[in-house]
Amino acid sequence: MSTVNEKKVNKTVYAILTILLGTIGINKFYAKNIKAGILSILFCWTGIPTILSIAEFITVLTEKADKDGNISSSSDRRCNVRFYVCLALFTLFVLACIIPWESLFETKIFTDFNTMLSKIKIGDYSVFGSIVGTPAIVDATTGSSSGVIPAIGSFTITDLGVFLFLLTGVIALCSKIKMNEFISASTNGIKKVLPVAITAMLISIVLVLSVTTGINITIANVFLSLTKGFNIATSTVVTMIDSVLTSDFYYFVSTVGTVFTAHVTNTDYYGIIAFIMQSVYYVMMLIAPTSVGLIIGLYYLDIPYNKWFKFIWKVFAILLAVVILTSIVLYVLI
Numbered sequence: 001m002s003t004v005n006e007k008k009v010n011k012t013v014y015a016i017l018t019i020l021l022g023t024i025g026i027n028k029f030y031a032k033n034i035k036a037g038i039l040s041i042l043f044c045w046t047g048i049p050t051i052l053s054i055a056e057f058i059t060v061l062t063e064k065a066d067k068d069g070n071i072s073s074s075s076d077r078r079c080n081v082r083f084y085v086c087l088a089l090f091t092l093f094v095l096a097c098i099i100p101w102e103s104l105f106e107t108k109i110f111t112d113f114n115t116m117l118s119k120i121k122i123g124d125y126s127v128f129g130s131i132v133g134t135p136a137i138v139d140a141t142t143g144s145s146s147g148v149i150p151a152i153g154s155f156t157i158t159d160l161g162v163f164l165f166l167l168t169g170v171i172a173l174c175s176k177i178k179m180n181e182f183i184s185a186s187t188n189g190i191k192k193v194l195p196v197a198i199t200a201m202l203i204s205i206v207l208v209l210s211v212t213t214g215i216n217i218t219i220a221n222v223f224l225s226l227t228k229g230f231n232i233a234t235s236t237v238v239t240m241i242d243s244v245l246t247s248d249f250y251y252f253v254s255t256v257g258t259v260f261t262a263h264v265t266n267t268d269y270y271g272i273i274a275f276i277m278q279s280v281y282y283v284m285m286l287i288a289p290t291s292v293g294l295i296i297g298l299y300y301l302d303i304p305y306n307k308w309f310k311f312i313w314k315v316f317a318i319l320l321a322v323v324i325l326t327s328i329v330l331y332v333l334i
Contacts, residue, residue, distance in 0.1 A: 007032065007073040011065040014073075015057060022053025031073040045117060048167050051089045090167060097155035097163075110152035196296050203247060203290045210245040211255060219245070220259040230269040232276070232327050235260070236320075239280040247290040249281060272330045279323040286316050 009031050017027035025040025040049040063071050101107050155163075172182045210216045220238045227234050238256065246252040260273050285291040287309060298308055 008066075008068075008070040009073045011060065011063070011069055011071045014071070015060045018053050018060060019057040022056065023050045025049065027053070027056075033073065043166065047093065048163075051093060051167075055089055090164075094160060097152050097160060099153055101153040111154075114151040196299050199295055199299070200292050203292055203295070206290050207246060207248055207251065210242075211251050214255075216242045216246045216252075216255055217259055220256050221263075224259060224263040229266060230264045230273065230331075232272075232324065232331060235273060235276050236280055236324060236327075239277050240284055243281040243284040244288045244290050247285070247288060247292065252281060253277065268334050269331075272327055272334070275330065276323065276327055279326075280320070283316060283319045283323060286312055286319075 014027055014030065017030050021027065023040065023044050025037035025044075028034070028037035028040060040052075043049055060071065065071050101110055168186075169182070219241055223234045223238045223241075224231075238259075242256045243252055246255060257277065260277070261270070264270070264273065285294060288294065289305065294308075295305075298305060
């Protein structure tokens with residue numbers, strides 16, 4: 001229901017300003033929401049105001065204007081719809097940030113945009129130079145990047161985390177959530193995720209120790225040395241043990257895979273080895289206590305690990321048997 005002091009804006013003008021100039025908050029200044037307009041200017045380099053503007057533009061179009069062509073400058077319905085639209089747009093943005101556009105599609109549009117921002121100056125002062133910096137160049141080996149804010153397509157997990165933190169703050173302000181409520185909700189969220197974060201850290205320690213000490217390679221060498229050439233049994237045992245110690249598939253393949261190729265010189269068996277490594281690894285992730293995805297899922301669903309193991313072990317055994325039987329068939333066919 002409308003109130004006497006409710007602010008009105010022309011729907012057409014507001015929609016146009018939102019989609020064309022919403023990134024720098026002109027639509028907010030038009031609606032006399034000065035605080036939101038200033039925030040849009042301050043954070044325009046992050047892309048967050050752009051995402052919010054697209055979301056608001058969509059919701060404004062769906063809102064019915066009064067007889068004078070006006071709509072309310074603030075709407076609970078619009079805020080609710082905007083939240084879900086923002087969530088969808090943010091998901092797409094995250095995907096865009098992690099896709100290597102330059103190497104996959106040979107386009108430098110995002111890198112060039114980053115360069116353009118870094119060169120914007122007022123007199124001798126670089127407006128975004130200290131924030132954006134030079135476009136990030138991601139090192140293929142280390143995964144590290146140069147530049148303060150990397151170009152889209154070069155984002156790391158840390159970059160996305162910072163962006164998500166900024167986005168939640170801006171959405172909270174735009175949704176008129178009180179600061180104490182925002183801080184309280186954030187604190188509760190951190191408390192809830194902290195045990196999971198600690199567990200993930202401990203799992204990462206196991207992974208790091210396995211790779212840096214070479215214990216996974218040692219185990220692979222010991223078992224593969226028991227037989228001459230390729231053997232399904234030893235290959236399966238090695239994969240089962242080392243997939244638990246080296247739960248990251250990339251590191252698992254890049255370390256243990258070299259041991260397989262050293263012991264098995266007949267390249268005809270490499271296809272079966274690849275099948276065993278990949279299949280057994282993912283079957284093991286159903287029960288491995290070092291599987292980050294499994295442990296996080298069990299935590300949030302409040303399912304004890306021992307209860308899960310009792311439930312899943314038969315499925316695990318059947319899947320493992322299927323993998324072994326399939327490997328035997330492939331071996332016979334070679």
